[in-house]
Amino acid sequence: MDIIAAEQIAQDFAPLGFALHDVMPRSLSLANDMMKHGGMDPRQYRSLYIHNIVGCSHSLLKTSDIGDWQLNRGSRKKELHLTRELWTTRLLSTTFDKRIPTAGRNKARQVLYSNPQVTNLTGQQALVQQHDFLIVWNIDAETGEVELELVHTLGPWKYGQRERVDLRMPLASDQTDLSNLKFTPADDDDLEGLGLIDPKGKYQRGVIDGRAASS
DSSP states (O other): OOHHHHHHHHHHHHHHHHHHHHHHHHHHHHHHHHHHHTTOOTTTSHHHHHHHHHHHHHHHHTTSOOTTOEEOTTSOTTOOEEEETTEEEEEEEOOTTSOOOOOTTOHHHHHHHOOOOSTTOOGGGGTSSOEEEEEEEEEOTTTOOEEEEEEEESSOOOTTSOOOEEEEEEOOSSHHHHHTBOOOOTTOSOTTOSSEEOTTOOEEOOEETTEEOOO
């Protein structure tokens, strides 16, 4: 993938990223209130807690500016599926050990995880094909802040195996963060390349304004 294509993908996801960074802290607060009202510890009832956060985000996004992205009306309210022309994305929480969730045995999700590479394409070639992306989110244990990362998968993998991805980048929270994203080609020796996998399959950690992105 050339830098122009990576920058364009970041730009196309920017309105959605901005909106998610706005609504998810509110959703987190609402979900915490729900769990407290029910006398349930979020750590013990993690699945319900996650579903409440996603459900609140689904509701709040209905009145948010998400650019050309559209909420999938057919998805259940505990899910967040969105589409933009030939692209789709699905919001998924990380696993308990902070990994990208696997596709599992669900055939539909295995199809969702199976995409043509974008890192071997240049310019508009990477942007005019059908692709399914993941937005993987996590709550930072120290700060309590919601972290969002855009992931492009190539196919399913089993838990414990290396993740089959060729693009990862943090979703910027605002225009300033977006302008501070650093991109370097996959064959560059600078290992601060953002969201790129080099030919050896090594993920080059990205940075936002000098801060390491989540992996």
